[in-house]
Amino acid sequence: MKHLVITVIGQDRQGLVGKLSDTVYQHQGNWLGSSMNHLAGQFAGILQVDVPEASVKAFRQAMSKLEGLKIHIEEDTHLTPPPKQLQSLTVTGNDRPGIVKEVTTSLGELGINIYKLKTDTHSAPNWGYPIFTAWFELEIPASLSVSTVQLQLESLADDLTIDFEEPEGIEVH
Template sequence: MKHLIITVIGKDRPGLVEVLSDTVYQNHGNWLASSLSKLAGQFAGILQVEVASQYIPVLGQALSHIDELQIHIVEDESKSAPSIALHYLTVTGNDRPGIVKEVTRQLNQLGININKLKTDTQSAPNWGYPIFTAHFQLELPSELNLGVIQEELEKLADDLTVDIHDSPIA
């Protein structure tokens, strides 16, 4: 069995996830994992599918026929990944251009790999300005101390709140 990573993007509409899941199922695929979102009226997602080698072309062809969706398929060629310790980072602050750039640059300089990133901006009615929140799932170099990460990220801006923990926040 092969693992495929499939990205999809297109105009959102009701039933789109059902069409995707049915197409995977009808073409001998097994839907393993996904992250799907509606952003600015567009449906965007990434999914991991397991399928026998002989069905990869059939599945790809079937997915390409889903109206209004752009599909990109990559075969996962990695071998079984070693077990790694994950850490979770939440950064909150007043919304402004460049927060994601600054935080990700600092994480990269520390040698940290970002496994997942979810961001959101919400109105803060009592404050009068939007609040930005980013949730990261991180792989850290074994020699890196969590305190160093906290200290370096807090240097970026006075209004950033940085929380690093060993389990995800629901």
């Protein structure tokens, strides 16, 4: 089996995920994982699949024929197991430019790897101003305490709320 990582972007429309999953299935592929979103009228997704080596060429051709989508396929030549030292972080605050830059720069300075990131902006109930929320899964070095990370992130701005919790089902050492 070949392990493939696929990025997909195109105008969002009904049945798009069905077409992707049907293409994987028609080429004896196994859908391993995905993250898909609707952003500004566009469908944006990334997925992992296993496809038999004999089907890879035909699978690539079939994917390239999916109408209205820009698709990029990479072969993962060395399967990397997920990290075991994950920590979930939620950052919430009044929306303003630079929050993601400030937080990711601070995390990078501490030697922390961002394993997953999801963000959203929405109106605050009863207030009407936008609230920004970012959900991270972080791979924190064993030598670094969560309290140290929390203190550094809280020093970025008074209006940021920093919440840590261990992800369910993941053993943290």
